[in-house]
Amino acid sequence: MLAVPFLAGCGSDEDEAGKPLAGQDIAPVARDLVADGSSLKWAVDAVPATLNTFQADADTGTNRIAQAVLPSLFRLDAGGRPVPNPAYLESAKVIETEPRQVVLYKLNQQAVWSDGREIGAADFLAQWRALSGKNSAFWTARNAGYDRIEKIERGASDLQVRVTFARPYADWKSLFSPLYPKEVMGTPEAFNDEARRRLKVTAGPFTVDKVDTANKDVVLTRNPRWWGRSAKLSEIVLHAVPRDKRAEALANGSVDVADVDPADAQRIGLAAHGTANPLQGSGRTSVKKLRAWALAHDFGADAAKAGKGKLHKAIAEYLGEQLALREVEVRRSLEPAYTQLALNGSEGPLADERVRRAVARALDRKELARLVLTPLGLPAVPVGSHLALSGQAAYADDSGAVGGQDTKEAQALLADAGWVPGGPVKGAKKGEKAAGAESDQGDKGDRGDKGDGEEKSDGGRDGEYIVGEDDKTGDGKSGGHGDGGDRHLVQEGRNGGVPGAYAPKGTAAAAAPAAPLAKDGKALTLRFVLPSGVGSETLNSVAERISAMLERLGIRTTIIKVSDDSYFKDHIASGDYDLALYSWPSSAFPATDDRPVYAKPVPAADGSVNVEQNYTRVGTDQVDQLFDEAVATLDEGKAVSLIRKADARIWAAAGSIPLYQRPQLVAVRKNLVNVGAFGFQTPVYEDMGFLKKGAKISPSPKN
Template identity: 50%
Template sequence: MNHSVYPPAPAPAPAPRRRAVRIAVALTAGALLTLAAGCSSSGTHAASVPGADLAKVARAKVRDGGTLRWAVDSVPRTLNAYQSDADADTATVAGATLPQMFTLDAHGTPHADADFVSRAEVTATEPRQVVTYTLRPQARWSDGRAIGADDFAGQWKALNGRNSAYWTASTAGYDRISAVAAGPKAHQVEVTFATPYADWRSLFSPLYPKAVTSSPDAFNDGARTKLPAAAGPFAVRAVDTKAGTVTLGRNPSWWGDRAKLDAIVLTAVPRAQRAARLAARTVDIAEIDPGALAAVRREPGVAVRKAPDAAYAQLAINGTAGALTDERVRHAVARAIDRKAIARAVLKPLGLPVQPLGNHLVLPSQEGYADHSSALGKLDVQQAQALLADAGWQRSAAKTGEKAAGPGDTSAAGALTVVEPARAVAKNGKPLTLRMVLPSDSPTLDDVGGRIARMLSGIGVRTEISKVKDESYFQDHIASGDFDLALYSWPGTAFPATDDTPIFAKPVPAPDGSLTVAQNYSRVGTDQIDQLLTRAGAELDASTARDLTDEADSRIWAAAGSIPLYQRPEVVGLRTAVANAGAFGFQTPSYADLGFRK
């Protein structure tokens, strides 16, 4: 994930590829209308943009041996993907070294991993849902023990929330399981659910050996820096926090296609240094900031791969802040924002499809995408002005003189840029002023924030853009609710009914008067949204579940808590000799096939 351009937020636990990292998100929308039970949608339920851009090479044309030096943001703070400080780099280590019952294709669709399971299916729905995994007979941990029911049961007990001594980031799905046991046939594991669970494919990916989940101490501390056993094409060989590296070596116990590489060395490299490191041949692959694209393209022996990322950027509107508590004002803000112009500014220079995001739960590169933004209403400055007037915000007759925030403003932390409208709206003599909070080191968000502020000035809204230190951005401002408007990202997910529920859950008042918001930092939600996502999460018929999430998304738009802007770009530089790597998007990498061309 591009954490320097789109800062991360506290995150729950992972599933295949990038489900691990729940980078922060926020919301906005607008349009006063009543939704019927069958919400209309525009767009298609097929993926509308490409899903990945890889340097594809047949295995026969990939040479044996070599070390791939892969630039990452940092040495993982933990190797336990189910802890709250797990990140994208934790997920990379897990993907290369641990069992994944399901992996994702380029369009975010889960598929059973044939290296581990020959079948994984719902084998009963009455009296309770039962999922049966038929494991490959040769599937073993590197210590020689067969992967089996004990590992599944250990992970269930560690993650189901019943023992608070386990420091787990999320219990989603595992808390619905009532039993895990060996199946009736050899190499089978049966998982029984107390209540139906549609997103059962999200579970046990990754799967940790029972030694990790057998005790809170092993789970909380033991798996932070080492893994007792591997069951993937690679195994963790060394974690060197001083050198900033994690070395993954070929796993001699692996029963699948033998890894082409001898080793993968994940190396912490600041983004500002990655273009130079690629040119100097000290790294082989690195995700780069879009602004570095031209510099990387000029380097001989370096190629660039681009695809929509498995994440989206959005504008968060704090529904508990001042004038924004009035839904009409939130709708007015949303109706004033030209999402297509913003998407064009970010994506067109990269040669990626220019498409404003029309869905909170499914991204354009995923199967099942449909645009539900009509539930909010299209860009309409006059309607936005009418909504403000209806809420009591009257336009001044006198011009105040507009001061615009320029694109690419790189003000230091603590700096304040004020965008004054030509004719402000006011109530009781006080102008409508909204405070937009941005991280201090993000040229992309500087540009997007400035554009939004100028759009709002067109309806008479005054915007104060406040730059804050990156390290305090989420904890001190977003999570605490100290903002009116904010820009940040969430990762996409193949399992929206599970993963997105805490993002859009209706805040619950606590006894002390505060709000329990889960990850709904916009603090806007409804009972109907909660009910629809709950029903979708329990619906085993995929078509019906999709209809429920479609309706939930329409209601999220109409609630005016979030404005999705665009699916983020993923830009990757790599040496031209590198094979089967690039911009993965949602796709789970095939680690055994990574390597160098012959």
């Protein structure tokens, strides 16, 4: 048995949660400074395939619409913690614990659906029945929590709803957010089909006016029956724009706000300071100089082949857009999501916990965080928890359970596992080095080495892949496309890197690689699988740096780049990798949402292995038990303590290593207020709008 280091994070000190590493950046102003009646054009990746957030193909656009048009009984605050939403709730609390847990909801007496009907117990009852998992005719993506409910009743009045649980449920605040009307949840036909393209009945500051697939728009308009503060905007138009077209869309006015990649963020920053014009001047500019200028401004490889006429036109268009982009700024924060290194523990060298722990101890996570976040001016602090982020109640830095970067300790773990330097390799020719030695030049080519000794990073938007709430990946069995039923993989289009965004000054140079390790005639070489599509530059930069860190131990990596379409489905979900990089969202309810991510794989009836969402295939009975205890306790302090203990054990098992929180970059018109990089907090759609003429935005406090 390996001696496990002291399991950190077992206390209940609330100060450990700290505060978010980066606050909101939304240009907040009072409502009386916001103009009334404007239209806001918001870029999204695609027109949502469904308006039902509980369906498997719901995406971020679906969630954004639901936030604006449907009740959410609890919202997330700036620290990612659930708080009651007074627009819908007067109160919600546990009123009984024995013999059953009972939650009493007292609804806002003004809360009505857009058809005039009061929000009430019938809507709660319909949603529970649809999502309980008892009726397979409802094609639901998740039922966590709803499956614990025993009954739902009207309270002492129409404004009260009593929810009785068959089993204690700590995360009851996660339920009924969003809440759909009984017209949607009442029948499988309405749930499965009708709610995909329209919501006839809503209850938010906005309502769905139309879904226009031809023009790639979803139009939200003010809800005339909204009882709260009237929305400042008359409409919000969600318009589908590919990521590589967003700078152009912001420049020509077809969108007002858009999530952008670091390349566009840098371009917008350059526009604010003016861009040199190579077409001006008394002398003639050569084609060679124009091509060099175009390449320096990220025009792409085609610029090197274009003739002078085409270059002249392209540069003129670019400069026109740069002038227009002076009216745009980038607001920055950190997403409620983190990027991790995943280690597949189902087979091969990484099935040995000692090898996984050695890999973990080889990593300088501070260096990796700086590589990605420092070029963007964001806090470069490694993530210390699998189950929460700084600012959330459950956050504590539990990484001490596996230990920090320590080459000697990592080497000792490998030696204990039988991996020794320079050992003989079966099949190697006389005089040939162990596999993975300097002769592996092909791997360097695959890693995209520039040959100049410098490693470039686009600074963010790393995860072509963030596991969130928006995909359909199958049955959760090894060899299948498991999603566990609660959280789903999102594949997001990404674009280009930021030229010149190098590793921060002061980053230590890579140490010389150690002699390759071998055991029983086999070299210690790990397959590092990465996506190959446009926008994967940061993942590749991080992978190169990790590979260099592992080489210091004598561990060689073979980087394998695969198509974006097959990256998750054919490699991560099916277990065809040793090392991989992808992202997970944080949750305000880790006991519910994270259990399938770290559940111990179990054999299924058909002979496969049910991994749920545990794509590293590393789990323990102790972690499962801690999750089960956390979700069943109604003592919030005890639940936090149990989550931290579970996280410490997840660290100790070294199936996944959290690296850094993902950057959030949102480009907006400078006069657009109460909109931008929201961080953890749920947006307040009724307060968004454009600044009144003559009003000024106060400078945001520095994080």
